[in-house]
Amino acid sequence: MDFFNGLKEIFTTQKYMVTIAEGLENSLIITACAAAIGLFLGLLVAFVKIAATKSKAMKVPAAICNLYIAVVRGTPVALQLFIMAFAVFAIRGFPLIITAIITFGINSGAYVAENIRAGIQSVDIGQTEAGRSLGLTYSTTMGKIVVPQAIKNVIPAIGNELIALLKETSIVSMVGLIDLTFSAKIVGSGQNMADYFVPMCVAAMFYLVMVYIIATILKLIERRLRQSDRR
Amino acid sequence: MKKIISLILVLALAVCGAIALTSCKDGDDEIIVFTNAFFAPFEYYDGTNIVGVDIDIMNMVGVEMGKTVKFVNKDFGTLINYVETGKLCDCAAAGFTITAERAEKVDFSVTYYTSIQYVIVEKGTLLVNTANDDEQCFYWSQLAGLKIGVQLDTTGNIYVQGEIDGWEEGVDGELTDTDAECTAYDDAQLAYAALKAGQIDCVVVDELPAKYLIKNDTANYEAYALYYDADTATSEEYGIAVNKNQQELLAAINKVLNALLADIDTNGKNGVERLVMTHFGLGA
Structure with missing residues (x-):
């Protein structure tokens, strides 16, 4: 019964709810902004890598993109955050939330890039050949024929990345930001409830609900995109 | 395509510049x-x-x-x-x-x-002694063979690790060769949570945080000063x-x-x- 009393205490004490709300807000802001940056970077990198297979001029940018992906995927995001906060953006008074957004955006970009590249390359080469044969330019073929089909393929993978991103943001307290996990830690700290267990369970519930919402929205989008499919 | 890319790059540069300026x-x-x-x-x-x-x-x-x-x-x-x-x-x-x-x-x-190192234990685990200054205390020798929790990089951590490893070549600490283990946690409360969960046997932490941690649970846990012998407290x-x-x-x-x-x-x-x-x- 202690557990339920603890739950009741959290949900009925305004101070605790305000703390958790602030954490939730920061988590959502970081996730949303980082996802936008990640999507943008991912698209850019994916297109550069695809273009490099056709044109010599793109070889150097593609090499840079490969290095970017190798470095970002090859190091833990916690360390990237650490380096960003204490070396790259080690500027007095620089808002930490922007550091976090940029770090997670760059991190997410590498994963999204590979997802998108896989999606584009999974579209049959015959589609490109047909477009080019009809006299469309390369970019029109990509934009009007290949990419719309690719989007349908990458939505589940991007959704996965978004969900992973949301949960990864739980490490931002390392540099002094209050996110959902850390707000639970505050609620559980000495002066407040002096017990970590119940607040952590509450935070877990919030994550679960958020992920469920994201998953549901993605399911709706996928269903809409699959309307023309015959499977 | 080139136009789009250059436009994007210019935008990105502008954003970076703006951020740098506002942060200055x-x-x-x-x-x-x-x-x-x-x-x-x-x-x-x-x-x-x-x-x-x-x-x-x-x-x-x-x-x-x-x-x-x-x-x-x-x-x-x-x-x-x-x-x-x-x-x-x-x-x-x-x-x-x-x-x-x-x-x-x-x-x-x-x-x-001025603070003294304190030991938090479950009530009755260790015998409580009375030092020469009438302070109730535990001795370092009582921690032999125990799993000890501390807060990372605090003096508690430095002391416990020092007593386990020995302070210098050839000089054994109070806990050398006793199977005592030191586990460091990010904060004292996490160490206390580990004690409650039975993962460790005691927590070594400064006086006031120790008293504060057990404030709500004095029925099951107790905290007393850590002494080297009846005369010397581990103070700082x-x-x-x-x-x-x-x-x-x-x-x-x-x-x-x-x-x-x-x-x-x-x-x-x-x-x-x-x-x-x-x-x-x-x-x-």
């Missing part, structure tokens, strides 16, 4: 203080605000210097390095024990509190860590601390002790 608001009228707010009553979270004895002291320093004071929570182990670099903060108020190693990297204020002195290039700030902190220490009331308590009691909920 200079922080000269601001004192940035790093702390680790899981060390009640010296610093702890009240809602999303960091409060505590150290915080009160630093706010007084802010008033003294006519600057605003900003507190940021960081992992305890990283604090000294931040202060040493001095790039992101001016000082750290986190119940620091003054040690020679730390003093090489940062300047310390005058001592404002707190100071505020200040960057070596911030002499003006250091002077202001010392001025505030000296004023607090000299301000003794009718009960013989000085200003810092009264702050401690306020944050303990014992009233001023």
Whole structure:
């Protein structure tokens, strides 16, 4: 019964709810902004890598993109955050939330890039050949024929990345930001409830609900995109 | 395609520039203080605000210097390095024990509190002794073979690890070769949670945080001072860590601390002790 009393205490004490709300807000802001940056970077990198297979001029940018992906995927995001906060953006008074957004955006970009590249390359080469044969330019073929089909393929993978991103943001307290996990830690700290267990369970519930919402929205989008499919 | 890419790049550059510019608001009228707010009553979270004895002291320093004071929570182990670099903060108020190693990297204020290492155990696990100064205590030798939890990089951690590894070549510590294990946690409360979960046998932490941690659970847990023998307590002195290039700030902190220490009331308590009691909920 202690557990339920603890739950009741959290949900009925305004101070605790305000703390958790602030954490939730920061988590959502970081996730949303980082996802936008990640999507943008991912698209850019994916297109550069695809273009490099056709044109010599793109070889150097593609090499840079490969290095970017190798470095970002090859190091833990916690360390990237650490380096960003204490070396790259080690500027007095620089808002930490922007550091976090940029770090997670760059991190997410590498994963999204590979997802998108896989999606584009999974579209049959015959589609490109047909477009080019009809006299469309390369970019029109990509934009009007290949990419719309690719989007349908990458939505589940991007959704996965978004969900992973949301949960990864739980490490931002390392540099002094209050996110959902850390707000639970505050609620559980000495002066407040002096017990970590119940607040952590509450935070877990919030994550679960958020992920469920994201998953549901993605399911709706996928269903809409699959309307023309015959499977 | 090229146009789009160049446009995007220009936009990205513009955004970066804008961010860099806005962030260059200079922080000269601001004192940035790093702390680790899981060390009640010296610093702890009240809602999303960091409060505590150290915080009160630093706010007084802010008033003294006519600057605003900003507190940021960081992992305890990283604090000294931040202060040493001095790039992101001016000082750290986190119940620091003054040690020679730390003093090489940062300047310390005058001592404002003397603390003793405490041991938290489940009631009845260890025999409670009475030292020669009538203080109830545990001896280091009683910790032999126990799993000991500490807060990472605190003096508790340094002492316990030192006693296990031996302080220098050939000189054994109190716990050398006793199967005692030291496990470091990010904060003292996490160590206490591990004790409650049965993962460790005891927690070694400073006096006040120890008393604070068990405040709600004195029926099952007890905390007493850690003594070397009946005469020698494991005591230490707190100071505020200040960057070596911030002499003006250091002077202001010392001025505030000296004023607090000299301000003794009718009960013989000085200003810092009264702050401690306020944050303990014992009233001023």
